[in-house]
Structures are given as structure tokens and as C-alpha cells.
Amino acid sequence: xxxxxxxxxxxxxxxxxxxxxxxxxxxxxxxxxxxxxxxxxxxxxxxxxxxxxxxxxxxxxxxxxxxxxxxxxxxxxxxxxxxxxxxxxxxxxxxx
Amino acid sequence: xxxxxxxxxxxxxxxxxxxxxxxxxxxxxxxxxxxxxxxxxxxxxxxxxxxxxxxxxxxxxxxxxxxxxxxxxxxxxxxxxxxxxxxxxxxxxxxxxxxxxxxxxxxxxxxxxxxxxxxxxxxxxxxxxxxxxxxxxxxxxxxxxxxxxxxxxxxxxxx
Numbered sequence: 001x002x003x004x005x006x007x008x009x010x011x012x013x014x015x016x017x018x019x020x021x022x023x024x025x026x027x028x029x030x031x032x033x034x035x036x037x038x039x040x041x042x043x044x045x046x047x048x049x050x051x052x053x054x055x056x057x058x059x060x061x062x063x064x065x066x067x068x069x070x071x072x073x074x075x076x077x078x079x080x081x082x083x084x085x086x087x088x089x090x091x092x093x094x095x096x
Numbered sequence: 097x098x099x100x101x102x103x104x105x106x107x108x109x110x111x112x113x114x115x116x117x118x119x120x121x122x123x124x125x126x127x128x129x130x131x132x133x134x135x136x137x138x139x140x141x142x143x144x145x146x147x148x149x150x151x152x153x154x155x156x157x158x159x160x161x162x163x164x165x166x167x168x169x170x171x172x173x174x175x176x177x178x179x180x181x182x183x184x185x186x187x188x189x190x191x192x193x194x195x196x197x198x199x200x201x202x203x204x205x206x207x208x209x210x211x212x213x214x215x216x217x218x219x220x221x222x223x224x225x226x227x228x229x230x231x232x233x234x235x236x237x238x239x240x241x242x243x244x245x246x247x248x249x250x251x252x253x254x255x
Contacts, residue, residue, distance in 0.1 A: 012121070012125075013121050013122070013124070013125040014124070014125040014128045014129065017125060017129065029147070031147050031148050031150070031151025031152070031155075032122045032125050032126050032129075032148060032151065032152070033122075033148065033150075033151030033152040033153075033154060033155030033156070034151050034154075034155060035125070036118045036121070036122050036155070037155045037158055037159060039118070040114065040117075040118070040159070040162075041162075044166075061121055
């Protein structure tokens with residue numbers, strides 16, 4: 001979800017928390033501890049990178065997707081599409 | 097105890113390198129979330145605080161486990177352990193002679209800084225024609241230099 005949130009534009013921590021909540025229709029509310037733990041792992045895997053945003057807000061450090069992160073997100077999207085297709089096919093069989 | 101202070105205490109449970117990187121951002125994000133939830137009422141704010149405190153406890157435990165179980169060269173790609181980096185003011189030869197393990201103690205660094213500071217004050221005082229001040233700083237500087245010499249002797253470090 002973090003990768004999906006960063007796919008459209010770079011965001012800082014709090015903006016990520018808000019966007020993920022919006023993306024999941026309010027079902028997922030990340031705490032700061034959970035969010036930054038995940039950010040740390042994504043940084044280590046080089047899926048995202050940190051940079052200093054040139055604005056005047058309190059949060060200057062922002063995160064953006066790297067090419068590796070975009071690739072991982074695409075893989076995940078493909079995996080979910082495949083799963084959805086398989087599940088839909090089984091549902092259709094059951095209905096028949 | 098204020099909520100912000102408790103948050104700070106829980107943050108201190110994280111590994112030091114993690115804190116160097118994220119603690120300020122985490123605090124800012126928590127403050128913003130607090131402002132928003134306070135406006136929604138007491139129950140919403142209490143829910144946020146409980147979730148945040150729980151998240152911090154869980155997160156700190158997870159980070160320690162990750163630190164102990166992950167290869168340090170992998171972590172080092174993005175999260176350098178600042179304790180292994182040469183601090184400002186420590187000469188390169190001194191730092192690398194001990195690869196950090198025998199770095200000069202803090203009191204020695206402080207004494208060096210103090211001496212440098214006093215020298216700069218003397219120069220400034222002379223430039224401002226404040227000869228009275230320059231004499232005073234000069235006296236202090238000679239004491240600081242003597243203190244520094246004794247510390248060098250005590251720790252066996254050449255000047």
C-alpha cells in the first residue's frame with residue numbers, strides 16, 4: 001500500500017498515513033511505528049528513496065518510488081490480478 | 097506525564113541508528129495526527145494514543161530483532177550506524193588508528209573545543225581593540241591549554 005501510495009507522487013510520513021487510509025476506504029490506519037518500520041524495510045530493499053522536500057512545511061523529508069519499487073509494485077499488481085481472475089473463475093463455476 | 101513525553105520515552109526504546117533517521121519525522125507525524133484526532137473528540141484521540149503507543153512498543157521490538165538478525169552490510173546501505181562514523185572534531189588519524197574503538201573520550205574533545213573557542217575569542221577581542229578582554233581570554237586559554245595537555249597525557253594521546 002505504501003508503494004501504491006507513492007506511485008502517483010512523493011509524500012512525507014503523515015501524508016502517507018492519510019493517503020493509505022483513503023486508499024483503503026478507512027480500513028487501514030497505520031500508526032507511526034508501523035509506517036516507519038515499513039519505510040525502513042523499503043529503504044533497505046531500495047524500493048523507495050528519501051529526499052529533502054523544498055517546501056516550508058514541518059515535514060521536509062519525503063519518500064519517492066525508485067524504479068525497483070515501481071517494478072515490485074507492478075509485480076504485486078499482476079499477482080493480485082491473477083488471484084482475482086482465478087477467484088472469479090471459481091465463483092463462476094460454482095454458480096453454474 | 098504528557099502524551100508527547102511518553103511518546104518520546106517509547107521512541108527511545110528503538111535502536112539508535114533508527115532513531116537518528118526517523119524519530120523527528122515520527123514525532124512530527126504523531127503531532128499532526130494528534131491535532132486532527134483531538135478535533136474529533138476525546139474518544140478518537142484516546143484511540144489514536146493507544147494505537148500509537150502499542151505501535152511503538154511493537155515497532156521497537158521488531159527493529160531490535162531486525163538489527164540483530166540482519167547483516168549489517170545490508171542495513172548499512174541505507175541506515176548507517178552513526179556510532180561507527182567519525183564525529184566532527186575528531187582527527188582522521190586518531191579515529192582510524194583505533195577504528196572508532198579507541199576514539200578520544202568526550203572530555204578531551206570538549207577541552208579541545210574549549211581551547212579553540214578561546215583562541216577565536218582572543219583574535220576577535222584584539223580585532224575589536226578590546227585588549228582588556230583579550231588579556232582575560234588569554235589567561236583562560238592558557239589554563240584550558242594546560243588542562244588539555246594533562247588530558248593528552250592521561251589518555252596517552254600525542255598533541
